[in-house]
Amino acid sequence: MRTLLFNPFEKYSDTILIVFGLLFTLIGGYLGFVFNARFDGVIDLHFVKNVSIFNPLLDIGIDIVTLTICLFVVGKLINNKTRCIDILSATMIARIPFYFITFFNANNKAYAISERILTLVKSNQINTLEALDVFYLMLMTFAIIASLIWSMVLLFNGFKTAVNAKETKHTLFFIGTLIFAEILSKILIINLN
Incomplete structure (x- = not known):
């Protein structure tokens, strides 16, 4: 189970990883x-008032392509035998933990809380924030940090396996x-989406 959650790249074929990544x-x-x-x-996720069906898909596509190209170029510098498909599968699989965070915005709850906080900050009344909102934000923050760590472990293990990275400099x-x-994807998303 531990291998499945943190390093599926050692156990499963690139075809299975790509299929699951696409799914x-x-x-x-x-x-x-x-x-x-x-x-x-x-490595970003933000909640907004509303989106079209294409916004999240385009965001994800830009993120995957950007990260795959960047890691592939570095992977080729480390090991000339690095395959793009291995980097692509690692990139797609590593994004899965981010998708679970979206549930925190059911009925736009996370967005509404963030808007309330902004209003309270602007009116200098942040100390009037409701205890339930604080608890919800703490729970969401914990989940975001756990998902980010999980995602980075998956991405690093996938990269390490794909390029056979063994040194600290890698x-x-x-x-x-x-x-x-991250910087490049933000620039591309701002300009393309």
């Missing part, structure tokens, strides 16, 4: 539409590439 990409896009979520960066290349891909 969950479509599910994630649909959940983004249903729960008004924007995946507006490689980990640093991975981190630098992730930061670059």
Whole structure:
């Protein structure tokens, strides 16, 4: 079970990983539409008032393509035998934990709480925030942090397996590439979506 959750790349073929990655990409896009979520960066998720069916799918597509290309280029520098399909499957599988976070915006609850907080901050009344809202935000924050960690573990394990990374400098290349891909994906999403 641990392998399935954190490093499926060692156990399953690239075909199975791609199929599951595509399936969950479509599910994630649909959940983004249903729960008004924007995946507006490689490691970002924001809730908005409403979205079209195409916004989350385009966001996810840009995120996957951007991260795949960036990691593939670095992977080729580390190991010339790196295959794009392995990086693509790692990128798609690593996004799955983000899709679970969308449920926190059922009935636009997370969005409504964030709007209330902004209103309270603007009127300098943040101390009047309801205890239930604080609890909900704490629960959501915990889930977001857990999903982010899970996603990064999946992505790193997939990258490590795809490029046969073993050195500390490979980990640093991975981190630098992730930061670059985050910035690039944000720029692309702002301009294209």
